[in-house]
Amino acid sequence: MExxxxxxxxxxxxxxxxxxxxxxxxxxxxxxxVSQLKQAIKKAGYTPLDIEKxxxxxxxxENKQKAxxxxxxxxxxxxxxxxxxxxxxxxxxGLPIPGIIDPxxxxxxxxxxQLVLVIPIMLAGSKFYTMGFRTLLSGHPNMDSLIAVGTSxxxxxxxxxxxxxxxxxxxxxxxxxxxxxGVIIALIMLGKSLESRSKxxxxxxxxKLIGMQxxxxxxxxxxxxxxxxxxxxxxxxxxxxxxGDRLPVDGEVIDGRSxxxxxxxxxxxxxxxxxVGDKVAAATVNKNGMLxxxxxxxxxxxxxxxxxxxxxxxQGSKAPIARLADIISxxxxxxxxVLALLAGGVWWFATQDISFALRIFISxxxxxxxxxxxxxxxxxIMVGTGKGAENGVxxxxxVALESAHKIDAIVxxxxxxxxxxxxxxxxxxxxxxxxxxxxxxxxASAEKASEHPLGEAIVEAAQEAKLEFYEVTDFEAxxxxxxxxxxxGIEVVIGNEKMLSEYVIESALMEKSHELAGQGxxxxxxxxxxxxxxxxxxxxxxKPSSKEAVRRLKDLGIRVAMITGDHRTTxxxxxxxxxxxxxxxxxxxxxxxxxxxxxxxxxxKVAMVGDGINDAPALAQSDxxxxxxxxxxxxxxxxxxxxxxxxxxxxxxxxxxxxxTIRNIKQNLFWAxxxxxxxxxxxxxxxxxxxxxxxxxxxxxxxxxxxxxxxxTNALRLRRFKPSHKQA
Amino acid sequence: xQRIETYRVDGMTCAACSSxxxxxxxxLEGVDSVSVNLATxxxxxxxxxxxxxxxxxxxxxxxxxxxxxxxxxxxxxIIPVEGMT
Numbered sequence: 001m002e003x004x005x006x007x008x009x010x011x012x013x014x015x016x017x018x019x020x021x022x023x024x025x026x027x028x029x030x031x032x033x034v035s036q037l038k039q040a041i042k043k044a045g046y047t048p049l050d051i052e053k054x055x056x057x058x059x060x061x062e063n064k065q066k067a068x069x070x071x072x073x074x075x076x077x078x079x080x081x082x083x084x085x086x087x088x089x090x091x092x093x094g095l096p097i098p099g100i101i102d103p104x105x106x107x108x109x110x111x112x113x114q115l116v117l118v119i120p121i122m123l124a125g126s127k128f129y130t131m132g133f134r135t136l137l138s139g140h141p142n143m144d145s146l147i148a149v150g151t152s153x154x155x156x157x158x159x160x161x162x163x164x165x166x167x168x169x170x171x172x173x174x175x176x177x178x179x180x181x182g183v184i185i186a187l188i189m190l191g192k193s194l195e196s197r198s199k200x201x202x203x204x205x206x207x208k209l210i211g212m213q214x215x216x217x218x219x220x221x222x223x224x225x226x227x228x229x230x231x232x233x234x235x236x237x238x239x240x241x242x243x244g245d246r247l248p249v250d251g252e253v254i255d256g257r258s259x260x261x262x263x264x265x266x267x268x269x270x271x272x273x274x275x276v277g278d279k280v281a282a283a284t285v286n287k288n289g290m291l292x293x294x295x296x297x298x299x300x301x302x303x304x305x306x307x308x309x310x311x312x313x314x315q316g317s318k319a320p321i322a323r324l325a326d327i328i329s330x331x332x333x334x335x336x337x338v339l340a341l342l343a344g345g346v347w348w349f350a351t352q353d354i355s356f357a358l359r360i361f362i363s364x365x366x367x368x369x370x371x372x373x374x375x376x377x378x379x380x381i382m383v384g385t386g387k388g389a390e391n392g393v394x395x396x397x398x399v400a401l402e403s404a405h406k407i408d409a410i411v412x413x414x415x416x417x418x419x420x421x422x423x424x425x426x427x428x429x430x431x432x433x434x435x436x437x438x439x440x441x442x443x444a445s446a447e448k449a450s451e452h453p454l455g456e457a458i459v460e461a462a463q464e465a466k467l468e469f470y471e472v473t474d475f476e477a478x479x480x481x482x483x484x485x486x487x488x489g490i491e492v493v494i495g496n497e498k499m500l501s502e503y504v505i506e507s508a509l510m511e512k513s514h515e516l517a518g519q520g521x522x523x524x525x526x527x528x529x530x531x532x533x534x535x536x537x538x539x540x541x542x543k544p545s546s547k548e549a550v551r552r553l554k555d556l557g558i559r560v561a562m563i564t565g566d567h568r569t570t571x572x573x574x575x576x577x578x579x580x581x582x583x584x585x586x587x588x589x590x591x592x593x594x595x596x597x598x599x600x601x602x603x604x605k606v607a608m609v610g611d612g613i614n615d616a617p618a619l620a621q622s623d624x625x626x627x628x629x630x631x632x633x634x635x636x637x638x639x640x641x642x643x644x645x646x647x648x649x650x651x652x653x654x655x656x657x658x659x660x661t662i663r664n665i666k667q668n669l670f671w672a673x674x675x676x677x678x679x680x681x682x683x684x685x686x687x688x689x690x691x692x693x694x695x696x697x698x699x700x701x702x703x704x705x706x707x708x709x710x711x712x713t714n715a716l717r718l719r720r721f722k723p724s725h726k727q728a
Numbered sequence: 729x730q731r732i733e734t735y736r737v738d739g740m741t742c743a744a745c746s747s748x749x750x751x752x753x754x755x756l757e758g759v760d761s762v763s764v765n766l767a768t769x770x771x772x773x774x775x776x777x778x779x780x781x782x783x784x785x786x787x788x789x790x791x792x793x794x795x796x797x798x799x800x801x802x803x804x805x806i807i808p809v810e811g812m813t
Contacts, residue, residue, distance in 0.1 A: 001809070016809070020808075021808055021809055021810070022806050022807065022808050022809065023806070023807045023808075023809050024804065024805070024806050025804070025805050025806075025807065026803070026804045027803060027805075028800045028803075029800075029803050034805070037805075037807075038807070041807070041809060045811065046809045046810065046811040047809065047810040047811050048807050048808075048809055048810075049807065049808045049809070049810060050807075050808075051805050051806070051807055131739060131741070131793050134792075134793040135745070135748065135792060135793045138791060138792045138793060140744070140748035140751070140752065140792055140793075141744065142740075142741060142742055142744040142745040142748060143741045143742035143744060143745070144741060192741065199767060202767065203768075315765075315767075315768060316734065316765050316768050316770050316772060317763070317765075317772075318763050318765065325743070326743070326746075326747055326750075327747075329742075329743030329744055329746075329747050330744065330747035330748070330750075330751060332743075332744060333744045369742055369744075370742055370743045370744055371741070371742040371743060373743045374742055374743020374744075374745075374746055374747075374766040375743070375766060375767055378765050378766060378767035378768065379767050381767075382767055382768070708742075
């Protein structure tokens with residue numbers, strides 16, 4: 001059995017205990033599922049029982065262990081650094097010191113005790129030396145090299161001083177640099193620990209999403225309810241979801257009715273009604289009713305897993321804005337080593353004081369680490385994309401995040417983006433002698449047999465008004481014109497103006513119908529028993545939030561355009577309603593990309609927003625393609641930003657988030673560059689030579705540690721980002 | 729054949745490290761593009777399998793002092809099995 005399991009791709013280790021009859025299997029969750037493992041066991045002729053114990057994600061534990069051990073090592077370092085500092089500096093401030101190690105009376109002991117204290121610190125920081133010298137020798141020195149070279153220089157100088165003291169040159173007692181080495185190591189360790197803690201928090205948003213993946217599901221086997229681990233649920237299984245529970249799988253509701261909170265996926269806080277036939281997603285919360293769900297996707301196949309994957313990809317990607325920082329940090333360390341040597345050399349030459357020159361040399365090495373430079377962009381991108389996911393805005397890459405803040409113009413697809421994408425009855429105008437309900441009831445009954453989308457809108461309106469449907473005995477569709485039917489023994493004719501040309505239509509009504517057409521609505525004329533009865537107008541209505549979103553975009557100084565295949569009148573009517581002044585109407589689907597290109601040729605950075613039905617090429621052509629809500633997979637592929645909710649307010653959110661993130665990155669880069677460029681001359685003693693202050697190597701270490709911590713902390717401020725439409 | 733992979737790299741402490749890993753890997757023949765992210769400790773590499781192997785890439789990075797590894801989440805389970813004699 002061991003062999004047959006081991007053969008599976010993704011199995012790392014198998015061991016079977018013949019005494020306890022238990023198999024311990026270690027496997028890669030990305031390539032293998034538990035059900036496949038179980039199948040392999042079955043194939044080998046054995047029966048696997050339920051999983052007894054599972055131990056997820058070693059890496060999380062590993063990281064924790066690593067963090068713990070580095071914190072432990074810091075505690076050792078600081079534990080020795082404080083007494084070391086006291087011994088070395090205390091007497092200068094008049095603090096008491098035991099006579100046996102007093103620098104005046106027992107200089108050698110004074111030096112030796114410091115040596116004893118610094119060795120454990122250097123051992124705790126041994127990684128700086130192994131890594132530092134190794135990378136230095138391989139020709140790619142890094143931060144560790146700077147620390148290693150700087151502290152080693154101090155240490156060796158200290159050893160020389162001890163030798164000099166031992167042969168009687170007591171004046172060397174003031175030139176020990178052990179405390180400098182010790183404190184530098186302790187401070188850098190502290191900085192790294194703080195930095196990695198904060199860095200952990202930059203991925204909080206995504207951790208939260210990962211934590212939402214349910215671990216178990218209740219599966220129906222006939223009438224029996226069995227609780228099984230999520231890994232064992234398969235597509236097709238029927239899952240029972242109790243009120244208050246998180247949905248374990250993606251699927252379709254086959255029984256029950258409930259409202260479901262989808263805020264974790266869409267950012268929409270109002271729960272959505274779900275009933276038979278509706279699609280539901282894993283990790284959303286079932287609020288009040290019992291639901292039976294037929295499984296479509298589990299684990300890696302759920303929308304949640306795809307979102308997590310997308311955000312992780314984005315967090316790992318780079319933004320162009322980081323390019324300069326990356327180039328600089330590649331050459332920074334060798335340049336700094338040269339600068340440190342140069343500065344030390346100049347001071348040595350000028351003052352003949354090797355101790356002072358060494359101090360300068362160490363300060364320059366230590367202050368100039370480009371840590372902050374390397375963290376400035378990626379940390380902000382991590383927080384920004386995570387924050388986006390929290391609000392239902394998935395930004396697919398660092399490039400997309402950066403481009404979005406430079407957008408000058410946005411082209412919206414009309415249908416399904418600005419509008420609901422589904423026609424609705426907007427007006428019913430009656431002729432004398434007829435009531436609205438009467439017309440609606442007869443027409444809806446007649447249209448029930450037709451499959452015309454406009455007919456569906458009328459049927460829906462009748463259902464909403466709770467009207468009953470009559471039986472249709474005769475039905476004839478005249479393509480391009482309308483239908484002629486017998487409903488409940490009454491003749492009902494529905495169609496366009498031409499179809500009803502033989503009837504007498506009051507001129508007031510005729511005028512009204514033209515007015516409706518002018519508003520972009522489609523008027524349908526109705527005749528009942530050979531008499532003209534009225535007009536029902538149907539139109540694709542604007543989403544409630546569209547107008548506000550367009551206004552906000554204009555406030556941001558962005559030109560807003562609408563693109564549609566619709567007739568100019570209809571297009572203009574909708575554009576007017578939401579306040580868009582640039583209308584591209586009667587555009588064939590295949591020409592949408594061309595229109596986007598035309599705008600780009602005017603030197604505009606153009607974003608395209610669409611639902612992906614026939615606008616995928618335009619999404620790809622634009623500088624930032626934004627696919628909106630429930631979009632198609634093609635759109636998700638070709639888009640740079642995916643909005644989980646079908647609401648264009650989130651376009652504003654995406655742009656605001658992009659602006660906030662880029663602003664944050666710029667602040668970070670400024671601070672990082674500032675530390676490194678202002679720090680070096682200060683440490684090199686340039687200001688000192690001009691009569692200004694001089695930086696001690698220990699302060700240099702503190703400043704360097706603080707620089708990366710401050711950059712990460714600044715990136716974390718982005719967690720407070722809130723889209724403007726959610727602000728009170 | 730072109731292959732795009734994400735690997736974990738341990739031991740990177742600052743931007744000089746990530747840029748060193750980037751340069752070392754990028755110089756290899758067959759590596760099309762590489763980007764190393766210091767904040768996540770991960771690298772994305774696009775390479776041509778017929779020209780360069782994962783092993784070669786790993787070795788190069790190791791030589792420079794860093795620890796590359798495959799980015800996998802391992803899971804350990806214990807399953808009782810019936811029918812063993």
